[in-house]
Amino acid sequence: MKNYRISEILYWVIAVVSIYEVFMRWNTNQEKAILFAGFALLSIFMALFRRHYRKKFDKRSNTSK
Numbered sequence: 001m002k003n004y005r006i007s008e009i010l011y012w013v014i015a016v017v018s019i020y021e022v023f024m025r026w027n028t029n030q031e032k033a034i035l036f037a038g039f040a041l042l043s044i045f046m047a048l049f050r051r052h053y054r055k056k057f058d059k060r061s062n063t064s065k
Helices: 003-025 030-063
Strands: none
Touching: 003 030
16 A cells, blocks of 8 residues: 555545544534534545545556556
């Protein structure tokens, strides 16, 4: 498993933990819940971004062989 794949998985883990925190903190502290929601959206974006470029890189390296 390459580093690109590991970092992609870590972004998904961060997103899941952040979403959990949003649900746990929504009724008590909405400011922190909104902050965690932002982290979740950012980490989902980063995971999809990394996935896009990983696939692009894999496609390019497989065609050059």
